[in-house]
Amino acid sequence: MTPRTKEQNEEIRLRRIREILQAAAEVYLDKGILLEIRDVAAAAGLGYGTVYHYYNNKNDLVSDMLYQGLERAEELWVGELSPDGRSDPGGMATASVGEDRSPRSEERVFLRVMGRLREACSVLLHAWERDRALFLACYLGTDQYRMLQPETAARLSPVYRSAVLLPLVSQVEAILVQEAAHASNVQHRAEAERQAEWLLAALAACALPSIRRGTLKGEMEELIRFAAGRGFV
Numbered sequence: 001m002t003p004r005t006k007e008q009n010e011e012i013r014l015r016r017i018r019e020i021l022q023a024a025a026e027v028y029l030d031k032g033i034l035l036e037i038r039d040v041a042a043a044a045g046l047g048y049g050t051v052y053h054y055y056n057n058k059n060d061l062v063s064d065m066l067y068q069g070l071e072r073a074e075e076l077w078v079g080e081l082s083p084d085g086r087s088d089p090g091g092m093a094t095a096s097v098g099e100d101r102s103p104r105s106e107e108r109v110f111l112r113v114m115g116r117l118r119e120a121c122s123v124l125l126h127a128w129e130r131d132r133a134l135f136l137a138c139y140l141g142t143d144q145y146r147m148l149q150p151e152t153a154a155r156l157s158p159v160y161r162s163a164v165l166l167p168l169v170s171q172v173e174a175i176l177v178q179e180a181a182h183a184s185n186v187q188h189r190a191e192a193e194r195q196a197e198w199l200l201a202a203l204a205a206c207a208l209p210s211i212r213r214g215t216l217k218g219e220m221e222e223l224i225r226f227a228a229g230r231g232f233v
Helices: 006-034 037-044 048-054 058-077 103-130 132-141 150-179 185-213 216-229
Strands: none
Touching: 006 037, 006 048, 006 058, 006 132, 006 185, 037 048, 037 058, 058 103, 058 132, 058 150, 103 132, 103 150, 103 185, 103 216, 132 150, 132 185, 150 185, 185 216
């Protein structure tokens, strides 16, 4: 038998890690923090020792699974928002000086920014339907990863904030600008962050049963309408 090349060994290693992390996400959805390495090995169809070859303990495994999910979250907003969530390539900003600020014009801008927020919710739900690890990273992030070890939470929280929370904050802020044109930017930003946190928590909590049932794809519009009915989007 011809020995494997270095490239082939690396391909096998990466494939094994993907299989382990995908299995870990499925098991975590079912068992949460009670997840054990043996459960992941069984779900991945791998030997118990194979998983331990890549991860020394379940905390390292869960941390890597969630971190990689958050890295993929950063890709969701490419072309939509800057990394800090403040750019406005899609026309979310309010009318500039000299532009039409009539009530009808203001209403059009408001409807546009509301539409952008609904689109952002749709982007998240579609991503969650495809990627269980990304969903779990968002779901646990809404509670600042309190269920995990402090060092894991400290590693994940800044990435969650930049990759998931801030893009939504900018869109909620655009709505608040339209609703209260005379409030200060500081007030807008603080309130926008608070409401974006509510929105993410509500969407993730509502999506969890659908993801576990495998029915999220068919229930996305209903979830967005539910959020809209509660004043989120």
